[in-house]
Amino acid sequence: MKSNGLPVIAQKELRDHFKSKKFLLIFGIFLIITIIGMVSGVAEYNKNLQQYNDRQSVADDDEYNMGGFGWGGKPSIMTIYLGVSGLIITLGAILGIAMGFDLISKEKETKSLKILLSHPIYRDEVINGKALGGLMALAIALGITFIVTFAILLISGIVPEGDELSKILVYGGAAFLMILSYFALSLFMSTVANDSGKALVYTLVIFVALMSLPMLVNGR
Amino acid sequence: MITFDHLSKEYNGVYAVNDLNLEIPGGEIFGLLGPNGAGKSTTILMLTGLIEPTAGRCLIDGVEVAKNPIEVKHRIGYMPEDVGFYTNLSASENLDFFARLYGLDTSARKSRIDELLSLVNLDGVEKLVGGYSKGMRQRLGIAKALLNDPAVIILDEPTANLDPQGVADYRRIIKQMAADGKTVLVSSHILSEVSLVCTSIGGVLSQGGKLVAQGTWKDLTRVLEGEQVKILVETRSSMPEFSHPDLVSAEYSNEHHEAVITARSDIRDDIADALRKADVMIRQLTLDRSTLEQAVLSYYNTGDEQQ
Numbered sequence: 001m002k003s004n005g006l007p008v009i010a011q012k013e014l015r016d017h018f019k020s021k022k023f024l025l026i027f028g029i030f031l032i033i034t035i036i037g038m039v040s041g042v043a044e045y046n047k048n049l050q051q052y053n054d055r056q057s058v059a060d061d062d063e064y065n066m067g068g069f070g071w072g073g074k075p076s077i078m079t080i081y082l083g084v085s086g087l088i089i090t091l092g093a094i095l096g097i098a099m100g101f102d103l104i105s106k107e108k109e110t111k112s113l114k115i116l117l118s119h120p121i122y123r124d125e126v127i128n129g130k131a132l133g134g135l136m137a138l139a140i141a142l143g144i145t146f147i148v149t150f151a152i153l154l155i156s157g158i159v160p161e162g163d164e165l166s167k168i169l170v171y172g173g174a175a176f177l178m179i180l181s182y183f184a185l186s187l188f189m190s191t192v193a194n195d196s197g198k199a200l201v202y203t204l205v206i207f208v209a210l211m212s213l214p215m216l217v218n219g220r
Numbered sequence: 221m222i223t224f225d226h227l228s229k230e231y232n233g234v235y236a237v238n239d240l241n242l243e244i245p246g247g248e249i250f251g252l253l254g255p256n257g258a259g260k261s262t263t264i265l266m267l268t269g270l271i272e273p274t275a276g277r278c279l280i281d282g283v284e285v286a287k288n289p290i291e292v293k294h295r296i297g298y299m300p301e302d303v304g305f306y307t308n309l310s311a312s313e314n315l316d317f318f319a320r321l322y323g324l325d326t327s328a329r330k331s332r333i334d335e336l337l338s339l340v341n342l343d344g345v346e347k348l349v350g351g352y353s354k355g356m357r358q359r360l361g362i363a364k365a366l367l368n369d370p371a372v373i374i375l376d377e378p379t380a381n382l383d384p385q386g387v388a389d390y391r392r393i394i395k396q397m398a399a400d401g402k403t404v405l406v407s408s409h410i411l412s413e414v415s416l417v418c419t420s421i422g423g424v425l426s427q428g429g430k431l432v433a434q435g436t437w438k439d440l441t442r443v444l445e446g447e448q449v450k451i452l453v454e455t456r457s458s459m460p461e462f463s464h465p466d467l468v469s470a471e472y473s474n475e476h477h478e479a480v481i482t483a484r485s486d487i488r489d490d491i492a493d494a495l496r497k498a499d500v501m502i503r504q505l506t507l508d509r510s511t512l513e514q515a516v517l518s519y520y521n522t523g524d525e526q527q
Contacts, residue, residue: 001292008320016308109305115364118268118300119321120293 005121006129013133018140025096027141030091031148037084038149042156048075077153077164083170084149090211092179097203098140100186102196103130127191128130133182139176142199142202146172182207221246222267222372222403226276229262229429236262237429239276246371246406249398251418252407259429260407261301264376267405268298280372284362297370301377301407303361311342311360314349315367322368336363339393341385354381362390372403379413381500386436449486453479454504455495464490480508 017023052074104127107113116126150168153160160168184205193199222244229237237259244250254260265271267278269289278285285292305314312333319329337343339357349357358381365373371396379387394417398404406413433440448468453459458476468482481491488505495502 003321005321008317012317019308093447107304110307111300111302112306113304114270114300114486115298115304115318115361117270118293118296119318120290122290149372 003121003125005125006132007118009121009126009129010132010136013103013130014136017133017137022098023095023137026091026095030088030095030141031145033087033091034084034145035148035152037087038080038152041080041083042152042158045075045077045080045158046156048079060169077158077160078167078171080153080158081149081168084174085171088175089178092142092175093182093207093211095141095208096179096182097186097200099137100183101190101200101203103134103187104190105193105196105199106190127187131184131187134187138183139177142172142176142179174204221281222250222405223279223282224263224267224276225279226393227263227266227273227278228275229259229266229271230274230385235429237266237273239431240431242431242434244403246403247398247401249394249404249418251414251415252405253411261376262429264298264374264405264407267374268296269293284444294368295370296372296374297365297368298374299358299361299365299376299378301380303357303364305349305352305357305360308348310346310348311337311352311363312362315364316362319367324368325413330506332367332369336366337361339389341389344461355383355386358382359386359389362393366393366397368482370402372405374405374407378406378408379410380410387413448484450485450508451481451486451488451491452504452506452508453491453495454501455482456501456503459495459500460498462491462494 104113105114107126113126117123146168182203185206186199189197189199189202193202222242224240224242225354227237227240228235236257240259242261251324252260252263262271267272267280267285269285269292272286277441280292280295283291283295306317307312309317315333315336316329319332324332334343337345342359342363343520345356349360352360358378362375362378365375375394378394379390382390394404406414406418455477459472459479460476461472462470462479462481464483464487466484466487469485470479470481472479479486488507492502494507
């Protein structure tokens, strides 16, 4: 006999995330800080572009111009995104952790897991459904964020070229995978830990260790 | 129909359920009794497919639970003792989510949910389940257990948090379910409730998960009491001391005007004859059938002393 637990649970989880104050609050902060970072990055980019153009016009007048060598090339749009990457990594990881750390443990605490499992579904469908719902919520959240950042670029008169657009998409994909990894990690901790508090502590310990790793490597 | 076939569950060498053999036909309300740790919840968890037995098997309508859990879960409705719901959803939203798991379409879900909420007197309650009292959650639990119109209904301590009206509603619903041919398994500590609702069959699990008695609740009382009856006698004048081959003991009080006679059979006719011959006028001569609660408590106490 077939079970339709996976899509039903995934739909519920997706709806729950977008009704959750916790998710909306962290996503709101994430979006606002990204917008502020983008606006500031666009201003910096425009300044650098102006300096580049000024240098170009001086170089054009100079018969002994160095062809841009030693003056720096044209600023890339990616510098705007790389400027907010630290914020995206930190806040994105927090968003992923906040979404996942109590998904299973809360069900244990509120005794709803037992009642859920007494229905015609398999155990793995509960975890996979929750993971799928979280993945969709994260994809929508990051999709909205990147549409907003792209709109900021266009409003500022910056139109990415083909290769720049593909770099932005790769950057967005990498950011999504990073946030998804933290979500998956916190979901795993929520499954193995006895309660949500422990799941959160275990995930934060790993988060801090991973965030410290580049500093430790660079320090050598 | 529920069948337990040599069902056992062992945790670290200790049996929670030990070689349980039982058959509960359709239309019965079966009361599963036993002290804490007797294995009632373990039995129910195996029956609902939430844990697997160490040995033996349980079947619902001939379908083995451990081998076909999804098929079995379509046939059962289960309400655990500490029933938990999604506190951020209303009663109808909770039921709608669970109904989707049975593959019901939108109109079937809506009509079934409206019917069940009305049945448990929660229709018109729009607040989130997080704001519900324990009794309201229990009512919702009963509605949830009936969501898929199951052939077998399994209820763990169903009246623990209900108010008198809730208990009355529960009794009405359960009796109707049995009348409709459904099998109802009730696990409860409230023995008087079991004796009222489970008119058909009762069962008692002892410490160590062995089934020690089974039958109608009147049979159960007799079995647990060791086939003895108590007879209350009251006379107008002092009564003579009574002797009979089936007499176990006799306690006389109030200068022999009253007596409690314990016997291996109903010897009221012989007592009446003896008193008539002694020219003693009888005020009362009744059989005192112990309640199920007294019988079970008496059995547990004997068991404790033996241990």
